[in-house]
Amino acid sequence: MENDQEELYQTVIANKYCIGCGVCAASEDSPFDMAFNEKGQYQPVMKERQAAEAYVGNLCATCPFSDQCRNETEIAASLFGGSAGITFNDYTGYYLNTYGAYVKGDAFREKGSSGGMGNWIAAKLLEDDLVDAIIHVKEAKDGSGRLFSYQVSTTVPELLDGAKSKYYPIELSAVIKQVMANPGRYAIFGIPCFIKSVRLLAEKNRIFDERIIFTIGLVCGHLKSDQFAKSIGWQMGIEPDKLTEIDFRQKIPGRKSSDYGVEVSGEVAGQAVTKTALTRDLYTTHWGDGLFKYTACDYCDDVLAETADVTIGDAWLPEYEKDSNGTNIVVVRNQIIQDVIDRHREELFLEALSMDKVYQSQAGGFRHRRQGLAYRLYLKDKKGEWRPQKRVQASADATAKRKKIYVKRMALVEESYRAYEAAVKAGDFQYFITYMNPILKDYQKVNDRPFVIRALGKVKRIFLDPLRK
Template sequence: MKEQLDELINTVVKNDYCIGCGICASIEGSPLAMKLDENGKYKPLMNIKDCMDEINIDFLSICPFSSHSINESELGKKLFDDYEGISFNEYTGYYLKNYAGYVKEGDFRKKGSSGGVGNWIASKLLQENLVDGIIHVKPANQKDEVLFKYQISCDNDELSKGAKSKYYPVEMSQVLKFVKENEGRYALIGIPCFIKGVRLLAEQDEIIRERIKFCIGLVCGHLKSDMFAKSIGWQLGIEPKYLKGIDFRKKLENRLASDYGVEVIGEKDGKEVILNSPTRHLYTTNWGHGLFKYNACEFCDDVLAETADITVGDAWLPEYTKDSMGTNVIIVRNPVIQQIIENNKNKLWIDEISVEKVYQSQAGGFRHRREGLAYRLYLKDQNNEWRPPKRVKSNNNLPSKRKRIYEERTKLSQESFKAFKAAEQVNNFQVFIDYMDPMIKKYNKLSAPSIVRRVLSKIKREILRRIGR
C-alpha cells in the first residue's frame, strides 16, 4: 500500500497532474487529506505517517490521472455498451440520443447557467423516487474557508441552491465519506474527471457502486483555482480576503447567451456590497486565456463527461446562442434518463441533434483537448517527463502557428498564478495586469484570425442573415 501511495504522489501529485477530486482521501483509513495549496488548488497531503495495512483499495487505479486507471472509453463500454440502441463516437463517447433544449416548467432555466436541464433531471430523479439525495456543489457556510463545496440535497428547495456553474475548486472526500456512512441512493453532479474518479472507485468499492445510482455530467472547459473568483471580486473592488460569494453566470437580457455577467458579494470600505459586471469587461474572464487553470486540465481528453449517464452543457451553436436565457446541449446514455425525457417532453423544449452538432457546440474545447493535447504530450515525451497515458497519441505534426498558440496558452496559465501572488504581496491588482499584459497581447495577436478568415466569416454571417437563419 505504501508503494502505491508513493507512486501516486511521485507521479500524479508532484508533477501537478492532480485535479484535487479527493477520491484518494475518501477511502476509510486513507492517510491523505485534501487541502488548498498556495495556488488555490486542492491537493492531497499526508496527515499520518504510515498507511493503514487494512486498506484494500488500490490507490493508483482510482485516480483519474494515474497510469494504472482505465480510460473513459473502457469505462464507458462497461457502463453503457449493453444498452439497446447505444452508439459510440470518439468525441461524445457512448450515446442514446443527443439534444439541444431547455426546461419550460418552473424556474429551472431562469436559475440555471443555461437551459436548466441538469438540475431538472436531478429534480425528476428525486420526484420519481429513483434517488434519495443529490450530491452537488452549493455555497459553503460562512464558517468555511471556501465559497463552495460538495453537499447533499434531498428536496427541490435545497437542490435549487446548487444551480449554475461554479468555476471554483471543490473536492469530494468528505461527501463520499458521508455516502459510505449513510444508507441511501444518490445521484452525483460533476465535471468529467470527478465522475470518472467515482466510477473508478465504484469498480472496487461495493458500497459506492450500490449507493451512487446516477451520474450527471457537466461539459467542462477546465477547472479554476480560487484565484479566479478572487480576481473577479478584486477587479470589482472587493479585496480577495473580503470576498464572500459569487455568481459566475448572471444572465443578461437581450444579449447573446455567451454574453453573460458576474455578481460578487463581499466587504468594501467596511460595508457589505453586491457588485456586478458583464464578464467581457473583466480582465481575467477570457476562457481561451486559461488563467488560473489546473494543469491536470491540460492533460484531459474528456470534454463531455463520457462516463456520465447524461451530460449537459451550453449549446454554443449560432441557432441557439441568440436566446439570452440559454440552451443546453444534452447527451443521454442511460435509458432510465432517456425515458424521463420521453415522458416529460411537454415540460421541455428539445431538438434532437446529430453527433456533428454536438461536436460543433464544443469545437474549441475539442481542438484544445485533442489536437492541443497531442502536442503537449509530444513535448513531455521529448523531455522524458512523466505524464498520464491518454487516448490521444503524442503528435508533433501541427502547423508552427498552432504549436506556438498551444505553447503560449500553457505559459499564460502557469504565469497567472505567479502574477496573482505578486499582486497580493503589494495589495494591488494592477500589478497582475502589468505582469500578464505583454503575454496576453502576444497571445491575442498570435491567435487572431487572418484577414481572409475574417472576411469569409463576415460574408457567411451576411448570407445567413439574408436567408433568415
C-alpha cells in the same frame, strides 16, 4: 516504488497532474487529507508517516490521472456498450440521443446558467422516486473560508439552491464519506474527471457502487483555482480575503446567452457590498486564455463526461445563442434517463442534434483536448518527463501556428499564478495587469485576437455599467 500511495505521489501529485477530486482521501484510513495549496487548488497532503505506512489499498486504480486506472472508453464500454440503441463516437463516446434543450416553465431555466436541464433531470429523479438525494455543489457557508462545496440535497427547493455553474475548486472526499455512512440512492453531478473518479471508486467499492445510482456529467473547459473567483472580486473593488459570494453566470435579457454577467458580494471599508458587471469587461474571464487553470486540465481528453449517464452543457450554437435565457446540449447514455425525458417531454423544448452540431457546440474544447493534447504529450515525451497515458497519442502533427498557440497557453497558466502572487504582495490588482499585459499581447497576436492594453482605470470603469448594483 515502495507502495501504492508513494507511486501516486511521485507520478500524479508531484508532477502536478492531480485535479484535486479527493477520491484518494475518501476512506477513513486514507494516507491523504485534502487541502488548498498556495495556488488555491485542492491537492492531497500526506498524513503523518505512521498512518500512511499502515494503509493498504490501491489508490492509483481510482485516480483519474493515474496510469493504473481504466480510461474513459473502457469504463463507458462496460456501462453502456451493450445497451440497445447505443452508438459510439470518438468525441461524444457512447450515446443514445443528443439534444438541444431547455425547460419551458418553472424556475429551472430562470435559476440555471443555461437551459436548466441538469437540475430538471435531477428533480425528476427525486420526484419519480428513482433516487433519494442529489449530490451537487452549493455555497459552502460553513466557516471554512471556501465559497463552494459538495453537499447533499433531498428536496427540489434544496436542489435549486445549488443552481448555476461554479468555476471554483471543490473536492469529493467529505461527501463520499457521507454517502458511505448514510444508506440511500444518490445521483451525483460532476465534471468529466470527477465522474470518472466516481466510476473508478464504484468499481472498487461495492457499497458505494450500490448507492450511486446515476451520474450527471457537466461539459467542461477546465477547472479553475479559487484565485479566479478572487481576481474577479478584486477587479470589482473587493479584496481577495473579503469576497464572500460570487455568481459566475448572471443572465442579461436582450443579450446573447454567451454575453452574461457576474455578481460578487463582500466587504469594502467595513460595509457589505454587492457589485455586478459584464463578464467580457473583466480582465481574467476570457475562457480561452486559461488563466488560473489546473495543469491537469491540459492532460484530459474528455470534454463531454463520457462516463456519465447523461451530460449537460451550454449549446454554443448560432441558432441558440440569441436567446439570453440559454439552451443546453444534452447527451443521454442511460435508458432510464431517456425514459424520464420522454415521460415529461411536454415540459421541455427538445430538439434532436446531429453529431456535427454537438461537436460544433464545443469545437474549441475538442481541438484543445485532442490536437493540442497530442502536441503537449509529444513535448513531455521529448523531454523524457512522466505524464499520464491518454487515449490521444503523442504527436507533433500540427501547424507551426497551432504549436505556438499551445505552448503559449501553457505559459499563460503558470504566469497567471505568478502575476497573482505579485499582485497580492503589492496589495494592488494593477500589478497583475502590468505583469500579464505583454504576455497576453504576445499570445493573442499569435492567436489572431485583437489585444487592447488594459489598465486599472479601464477595469474600474465597469462600475459605470448599468448592471452595477
